[in-house]
Amino acid sequence: MIFRIVVLAKQVPDTRNVGKDAMKEDGTVNRAALPAIFNPEDLNALELALQMKDQIPDSEVVILTMGPFRAAEIIRESMYRGADKGYLITDRKFAGSDTLATSYALSLAVKKLMPCDVVIAGRQAIDGDTAQVGPQTAEKLHIPQITYAEELVDINRESVTIKRRLERGVEVVQAKFPVMITVHSSAPDCRPRNAKLTMKYKHARATSELQEADSKYNDLRNARPYLIINEWTVADLNADDAWLGLGGSPTKVKKIDNVVLTHKDATVMTPSDEDIDVLMKELIASHVIG
Amino acid sequence: MENYYSDNPCLKHHLNHPLMKRIVDLRERDYADKDVYDYAPVDFEDAMDSYEKVMEIVGEICGDVLAPSAEANDHDGPQLINNEVIYAKGTAEAHQKLIAAGLYGLALPRCYGGLNFSLIPYVMSAEIVARADAGFSNIWGLQDCAETILEFANDEVKAAFLPRVSKGETMAMVLTEPDAGSDLQAVQLKATLNENGEWRLNGVKRFITNGDAHIALVMARSEEGTKDARGLSLFVYDRKDKAVKIRRIENKLGIKGSPTCEMVFDNAPAVLVGDRRMGLIKYVMSLMNGARLGVGAQSVGIAEAAYREALKYAHEREQFGKPIIRFPAVYEMLSLMRAKTEAARSLLYETARTIDIYKSYDAIAHERKLEKEERDEQKAFSRKADMLTPILKLMASEYSNQNAYDAIQVFGGTGYMKDFPVERLYRDARITSIYEGTSQLQVVAAIRGVGNGALLNIIKEYENSEIPEKLHHLRNRLITLTEKYQEAVSYAQALENEEAWDFLARRMVEMAANIIMGYLLLLDAARNDYYSTSAHVFLKKIEAENVEKSVCILNFKSEDLGLYRVCAE
Numbered sequence: 001m002i003f004r005i006v007v008l009a010k011q012v013p014d015t016r017n018v019g020k021d022a023m024k025e026d027g028t029v030n031r032a033a034l035p036a037i038f039n040p041e042d043l044n045a046l047e048l049a050l051q052m053k054d055q056i057p058d059s060e061v062v063i064l065t066m067g068p069f070r071a072a073e074i075i076r077e078s079m080y081r082g083a084d085k086g087y088l089i090t091d092r093k094f095a096g097s098d099t100l101a102t103s104y105a106l107s108l109a110v111k112k113l114m115p116c117d118v119v120i121a122g123r124q125a126i127d128g129d130t131a132q133v134g135p136q137t138a139e140k141l142h143i144p145q146i147t148y149a150e151e152l153v154d155i156n157r158e159s160v161t162i163k164r165r166l167e168r169g170v171e172v173v174q175a176k177f178p179v180m181i182t183v184h185s186s187a188p189d190c191r192p193r194n195a196k197l198t199m200k201y202k203h204a205r206a207t208s209e210l211q212e213a214d215s216k217y218n219d220l221r222n223a224r225p226y227l228i229i230n231e232w233t234v235a236d237l238n239a240d241d242a243w244l245g246l247g248g249s250p251t252k253v254k255k256i257d258n259v260v261l262t263h264k265d266a267t268v269m270t271p272s273d274e275d276i277d278v279l280m281k282e283l284i285a286s287h288v289i290g
Numbered sequence: 291m292e293n294y295y296s297d298n299p300c301l302k303h304h305l306n307h308p309l310m311k312r313i314v315d316l317r318e319r320d321y322a323d324k325d326v327y328d329y330a331p332v333d334f335e336d337a338m339d340s341y342e343k344v345m346e347i348v349g350e351i352c353g354d355v356l357a358p359s360a361e362a363n364d365h366d367g368p369q370l371i372n373n374e375v376i377y378a379k380g381t382a383e384a385h386q387k388l389i390a391a392g393l394y395g396l397a398l399p400r401c402y403g404g405l406n407f408s409l410i411p412y413v414m415s416a417e418i419v420a421r422a423d424a425g426f427s428n429i430w431g432l433q434d435c436a437e438t439i440l441e442f443a444n445d446e447v448k449a450a451f452l453p454r455v456s457k458g459e460t461m462a463m464v465l466t467e468p469d470a471g472s473d474l475q476a477v478q479l480k481a482t483l484n485e486n487g488e489w490r491l492n493g494v495k496r497f498i499t500n501g502d503a504h505i506a507l508v509m510a511r512s513e514e515g516t517k518d519a520r521g522l523s524l525f526v527y528d529r530k531d532k533a534v535k536i537r538r539i540e541n542k543l544g545i546k547g548s549p550t551c552e553m554v555f556d557n558a559p560a561v562l563v564g565d566r567r568m569g570l571i572k573y574v575m576s577l578m579n580g581a582r583l584g585v586g587a588q589s590v591g592i593a594e595a596a597y598r599e600a601l602k603y604a605h606e607r608e609q610f611g612k613p614i615i616r617f618p619a620v621y622e623m624l625s626l627m628r629a630k631t632e633a634a635r636s637l638l639y640e641t642a643r644t645i646d647i648y649k650s651y652d653a654i655a656h657e658r659k660l661e662k663e664e665r666d667e668q669k670a671f672s673r674k675a676d677m678l679t680p681i682l683k684l685m686a687s688e689y690s691n692q693n694a695y696d697a698i699q700v701f702g703g704t705g706y707m708k709d710f711p712v713e714r715l716y717r718d719a720r721i722t723s724i725y726e727g728t729s730q731l732q733v734v735a736a737i738r739g740v741g742n743g744a745l746l747n748i749i750k751e752y753e754n755s756e757i758p759e760k761l762h763h764l765r766n767r768l769i770t771l772t773e774k775y776q777e778a779v780s781y782a783q784a785l786e787n788e789e790a791w792d793f794l795a796r797r798m799v800e801m802a803a804n805i806i807m808g809y810l811l812l813l814d815a816a817r818n819d820y821y822s823t824s825a826h827v828f829l830k831k832i833e834a835e836n837v838e839k840s841v842c843i844l845n846f847k848s849e850d851l852g853l854y855r856v857c858a859e
Binding site (some may be wrong): 115191193194195196197198199200202217220224 | 328329332339343347351391579633
């Protein structure tokens with residue numbers, strides 16, 4: 001039976017390059033002013049998924065993404081890098097979902113894809129930084145979870161061994177399938193887009209995108225079914241409206257303050273030449289020295 | 291997070307040249323591959339869209355992976371361990387990334403695992419790879435050797451080696467020997483047939499870029515007793531046969547990330563490419579033309595990198611209370627750097643387009659007989675390419691050196707230190723006017739076009755192109771320059787002295803080259819206002835330069851040779 005790896009990926013506003021229009025007056029993110037990108041840690045997750053696929057014959061990588069129709073770009077981007085297919089979960093009723101409502105919708109989608117062996121996602125998305133959606137999805141699916149994954153140590157048809165990046169060290173753990181894994185940014189960067197795969201999949205479209213765009217390559221899409229990106233709505237997932245969108249989201253943003261961080265993520269440097277080199281380059285790059 | 295393709299609007303301008311429709315249509319031949327390969331384009335627009343998307347990938351890897359490791363690769367360099375060349379860590383990583391991205395075999399046909407791209411995006415990739423890391427660009431750029439196998443080897447050799455190139459196996463062109471540098475007719479490496487009818491190579495090769503490549507094209511003397519080009523044949527050596535000793539890696543001035551090797555062939559098995567005796571006469575000439583185009587791309591990449599570094603620094607560096615870019619002495623330098631880069635780039639893509647068209651006809655001729663008009667066009671483009679290629683190599687490499695020199699000047703003492711990349715660019719640029727034929731040898735190739743009028747024909751072709759009225763005044767000035775060029779050539783011809791002709795050759799070739807680049811910038815400006823500045827600046831520069839050359843030629847007398855010959859006596 002095919003070994004199925006499901007990647008949960010999200011399209012996010014690029015909060016790393018924030019201009020002055022990045023936030024609206026009411027304190028919410030002005031998505032129109034920020035370019036939409038592949039959530040960085042989801043790219044790390046995709047890379048680990050592709051490494052699993054490289055090692056297990058007869059396996060496939062399936063992308064699940066929730067968002068407006070333009071989020072189909074995430075699925076194309078993933079296919080350019082080696083994913084086999086993707087599903088776009090899109091419905092106005094999902095709008096305003098917090099982590100509880102999002103993980104509810106994602107867990108229903110994963111159930112539809114069962115049997116899955118691995119569900120894998122970035123640790124957190126840069127527009128919310130909650131790190132809750134992965135673990136909540138695992139709980140709803142009643143499957144074990146490995147968080148903060150940094151390295152795929154080993155994988156076979158029976159189990160996966162993962163190195164976890166923790167604040168003061170690493171931990172190597174093993175799990176049977178199915179398992180949920182969330183991936184830390186210290187995991188390997190995602191492989192680049194592949195030229196042939198990019199050319200193969202560049203005309204892939206979700207149905208709702210097609211309604212907006214020209215239909216020049218429709219004949220091609222009819223002849224090549226892999227160019228149709230599947231879409232799932234609330235109805236397809238048999239979801240209960242009460243658990244979705246704003247209504248299903250107990251989290252309410254009360255107010256937003258500007259906070260000046262006094263303490264950033266700590267990095268532990270060992271007294272090795274390599275780490276000192278990294279430190280010096282960082283100090284030079286940030287103009288602390290040099 | 292830099293993208294070396296999308297951060298330079300000039301590249302899109304050249305990628306979308308009006309001639310591209312012809313070029314892509316010729317290369318894709320009714321777009322028949324679409325029924326066989328899922329990544330083949332269905333029509334011209336689709337092909338152009340693919341070029342654009344793949345260039346974005348190349349640009350991203352150049353900005354995010356190659357450029358950040360260039361300094362370390364220059365510093366660490368490759369190592370020779372157990373007869374194996376080990377690339378610097380960053381070089382090896384860059385190579386692996388480009389393999390993962392499927393960026394080897396760009397111009398090879400799809401049946402060999404290639405992308406069947408036109409030369410334009412291929413050369414463009416070479417340019418930005420060189421901008422990111424000129425040393426690495428040699429390793430990546432040597433995939434060009436595959437073109438020679440594709441053109442001249444038999445089907446068996448093609449099937450054995452070309453798919454491996456598309457998968458990222460590296461290549462080398464193994465020509466130079468201790469006593470055969472510019473003069474390749476002197477090659478001594480011996481090729482002999484053994485009793486089983488297999489070729490064996492014995493001898494030494496020197497200064498071989500990426501000598502420990504997976505697949506090497508080796509020129510050797512297959513005809514015992516011969517002394518000239520007619521005794522040389524071309525072979526493919528497969529590293530899997532482990533019959534070559536890498537004696538050393540040279541310690542060089544620049545492009546230090548690229549291993550330059552001395553190789554000892556010890557009864558090394560090899561297979562023949564094409565026919566015996568055609569090695570230098572036909573195949574290596576073709577190989578060298580490809581390599582010269584490659585050095586042109588590399589030169590433009592370095593020139594661009596130098597310009598960008600200098601421009602950025604000149605805006606940031608303050609002296610006497612203001613950024614130094616505000617001083618005329620500095621902004622003139624930067625304007626010239628930009629104009630030279632853009633002129634060389636326009637010549638680069640014009641040359642690439644010209645080669646692309648005739649090579650496509652060559653490929654079609656393998657499939658069916660060409661019609662008469664097709665044959666005529668093939669010949670015309672082939673002749674034009676033969677003229678433009680040495681001029682490109684000559685001018686782009688010199689500009690690359692000049693820009694690197696000026697970039698350090700803009701930086702001042704800081705640029706002389708190892709703290710900024712300009713000193714590396716300066717060292718990297720230096721080889722471009724030397725390898726694959728020195729500037730002096732490019733003049734030897736191009737001067738024929740001065741004598742037989744081929745260069746003038748190219749100039750006239752541009753002169754007759756349609757351009758908007760607002761640019762007519764520039765064309766008029768180029769027409770004046772052309773008249774002065776003709777006057778100088780007539781004068782030199784009238785001397786009826788071969789040595790004087792050779793003596794003045796470089797000046798005449800450069801006069802023509804300047805006019806050609808001036809026209810190319812004018813034609814670019816006709817399509818895109820952005821080029822107006824460089825077209826004006828470049829024209830001012832060459833007006834002064836061509837006057838100087840012309841004065842020198844018109845004042846020259848055959849007896850003046852004696853003054854210069856003194857040092858030779």
